[in-house]
Amino acid sequence: MSARAQTLLWVAQRASAALLGVCVLVHLATMIYAVRGGLTAAEILGRTSGNVAWFAFYTVFVLAIAVHVPIGLRAVLAEWAGWRGRGRDPALICLAIFLVYGGMSAVKGVFR
Numbered sequence: 001m002s003a004r005a006q007t008l009l010w011v012a013q014r015a016s017a018a019l020l021g022v023c024v025l026v027h028l029a030t031m032i033y034a035v036r037g038g039l040t041a042a043e044i045l046g047r048t049s050g051n052v053a054w055f056a057f058y059t060v061f062v063l064a065i066a067v068h069v070p071i072g073l074r075a076v077l078a079e080w081a082g083w084r085g086r087g088r089d090p091a092l093i094c095l096a097i098f099l100v101y102g103g104m105s106a107v108k109g110v111f112r
Contacts, residue, residue, distance in 0.1 A: 009071050016068035023061040048110050055111045062103030070096045 034044050048054045070092040077083040077092075 009074075012067055013071045016064045016071075019060065019064040020068055023057070023064060026057065027061070045110060049112060051111070055107060058107040058110065059104070062100060062107060065103060066096045066099040069099060 073095070074088065074092050077088055
């Protein structure tokens with residue numbers, strides 16, 4: 001892999017990490033606020049259903065995960081498992097697609 005490609009992966013990993021940090025803080029703060037406010041799961045879903053802002057927020061969350069996890073796992077597989085072969089990157093692309101599909105299925109379920 002070229003130095004440019006390695007640099008782009010590094011930047012994507014760090015940018016997605018920063019985005020995930022913000023998303024986790026917002027998610028946790030919202031959940032703590034909701035639970036301390038005495039809201040039930042049904043009431044929380046009632047407030048998130050149809051809310052475009054929450055749909056957009058969790059879509060960004062899912063996309064950040066789908067970028068961050070495969071890049072990090074790529075390094076782990078190379079360093080710990082010694083997997084540097086041609087099959088590693090296609091397998092990680094499949095993982096990213098799975099993460100987007102599964103994550104967006106959850107987001108759609110909350111949005112409806």
